[in-house]
Amino acid sequence: MKLIFKRCDEEDFEDFFILRSDDENIYWTGYDKKPNKNNLKNWYLKQLKRDDRLLFIVRSDETDEPVGYLYLDIVGDNHNIIETGHGVNSKYKGKGLGTEIIKFAIDYSKNELTFIDEVDGWILEDNIGSIKNVLKNGYDETDERKKIYVENLNTYKFLKKYVYKIIRIS
Numbered sequence: 001m002k003l004i005f006k007r008c009d010e011e012d013f014e015d016f017f018i019l020r021s022d023d024e025n026i027y028w029t030g031y032d033k034k035p036n037k038n039n040l041k042n043w044y045l046k047q048l049k050r051d052d053r054l055l056f057i058v059r060s061d062e063t064d065e066p067v068g069y070l071y072l073d074i075v076g077d078n079h080n081i082i083e084t085g086h087g088v089n090s091k092y093k094g095k096g097l098g099t100e101i102i103k104f105a106i107d108y109s110k111n112e113l114t115f116i117d118e119v120d121g122w123i124l125e126d127n128i129g130s131i132k133n134v135l136k137n138g139y140d141e142t143d144e145r146k147k148i149y150v151e152n153l154n155t156y157k158f159l160k161k162y163v164y165k166i167i168r169i170s
């Protein structure tokens, strides 16, 4: 399956909505029900205008359905760090797509965002699939953790930071 990455525009909203309505996506992003379409659309349109967030939709050559999405957030005092958010259509999970999406995040940051030195992932400690995605791409696990409230479970969990340092040879 060949993946096609496209910067999101207004026309990609329906596909983004499908991905964010996926049960596994709802669970791992901390919600307990499908997003309200109008609210999500308002939020989505705002994201498209942001300079510090790049949103991608992922399609494939084998299906008309969207297969995933990716956010690249530019963070840090020096605006030199990317934090990623990604998701895969659960119909296609376990086929290496999540790993490939993270590889794209690294390659894009290296090649297109030359001011970026590091690609980070903050991942829930029990999100094994996502942890595998970053470790397979050569990220290092760190000791940094962040406590967050998870609405759907009405409990606190920890996110752990994983880091990929970009080395550029000039």
Ligand SMILES: CC(C)(COP(=O)(O)OP(=O)(O)OC[C@H]1O[C@@H](n2cnc3c(N)ncnc32)[C@H](O)[C@@H]1OP(=O)(O)O)[C@@H](O)C(=O)NCCC(=O)NCCS
Pocket (backbone or CB within 6 Å): 024, 025, 028, 029, 085, 086, 087, 088, 089, 092, 093, 094, 095, 096, 097, 098, 099, 100, 122, 123, 124, 127, 128, 129, 130, 132, 133, 136
């Ligand atoms: C996390 C996610 C992106 C993974 O996508 P994917 O396409 O299934 O990822 P891959 O197939 O590349 O890799 C997943 C790996 O984790 C493994 N895995 C997934 N869940 C697992 C579990 N509960 N126990 C053990 N292994 C698990 C898979 O078998 C696969 O192993 P492999 O690399 O050895 O083959 C996808 O499940 C998803 O969209 N989840 C909801 C949103 C989310 O959690 N996003 C990440 C936020 S940090």
